[in-house]
Amino acid sequence: MNTLELVDHGPVIPVIVIDRLADAVPLAEALVAGGVRVLEVTLRTPVALQAIRAMSAVPGAIVGAGTLRQAADARAAHEAGAVFGVSPGYTAELGAACREIGLPLLPGVATASEVMAAQADGLSFLKFFPATAAGGIPMLKALAGPFADVVFCPTGGISLATAPDFLALPNVKVCGGSWLTPADAVRNGDWARITQLAREASALAR
Numbered sequence: 001m002n003t004l005e006l007v008d009h010g011p012v013i014p015v016i017v018i019d020r021l022a023d024a025v026p027l028a029e030a031l032v033a034g035g036v037r038v039l040e041v042t043l044r045t046p047v048a049l050q051a052i053r054a055m056s057a058v059p060g061a062i063v064g065a066g067t068l069r070q071a072a073d074a075r076a077a078h079e080a081g082a083v084f085g086v087s088p089g090y091t092a093e094l095g096a097a098c099r100e101i102g103l104p105l106l107p108g109v110a111t112a113s114e115v116m117a118a119q120a121d122g123l124s125f126l127k128f129f130p131a132t133a134a135g136g137i138p139m140l141k142a143l144a145g146p147f148a149d150v151v152f153c154p155t156g157g158i159s160l161a162t163a164p165d166f167l168a169l170p171n172v173k174v175c176g177g178s179w180l181t182p183a184d185a186v187r188n189g190d191w192a193r194i195t196q197l198a199r200e201a202s203a204l205a206r
């Protein structure tokens with residue numbers, strides 16, 4: 001798989017934090033029911049790897065791991081069944097580890113130098129993180145000049161209301177965000193609300 005294939009499935013990749021393993025499967029089912037199939041599960045919690053394994057068995061779900069910071073994270077995610085990885089930043093070490101194990105990587109960048117480092121290692125579909133704090137739409141427009149061959153997935157501070165402006169940019173094919181899985185909805189098992197948020201996100205135009 002090439003990470004750019006992920007954009008074929010819809011305009012938004014939800015960034016998911018799982019605190020309780022029991023929430024993993026119903027949450028994935030709720031998102032898939034709303035038309036959102038590509039799921040980024042952050043490695044921020046102790047149950048994240050088990051959650052990736054459980055969610056991978058949900059029909060229709062395409063599950064990847066977020067918050068990859070080191071080579072060991074990539075290996076653990078791959079072993080848990082993640083079919084892609086996302087990182088908040090980029091290091092050559094992480095890139096090499098992902099290549100070695102065959103885990104497609106969507107690495108985070110926030111500056112021109114970071115774009116150049118990722119491109120030097122063959123990566124041209126990049127997460128722009130933290131999108132809003134790192135310059136938002138004006139920054140993406142500025143990066144389009146020298147990096148016309150780069151496609152971005154802006155993530156960080158984006159909402160249903162602001163996503164359309166990002167998705168309207170020629171160098172943006174998909175947005176990431178945690179707004180589809182509000183912590184209170186997950187805590188309360190409000191899966192219907194999450195399906196509704198997923199429906200709204202998957203209906204966004206590109």
Ligand SMILES: O=C(O)C(=O)C[C@H](O)[C@H](O)COP(=O)(O)O
Nearest residue numbers: 015042066067088156157177178
């Ligand atoms: O944990 C990771 O792997 C990250 O890189 C950070 C997340 O992508 C953003 O924190 C999501 O941003 P919000 O939509 O503003 O919540």
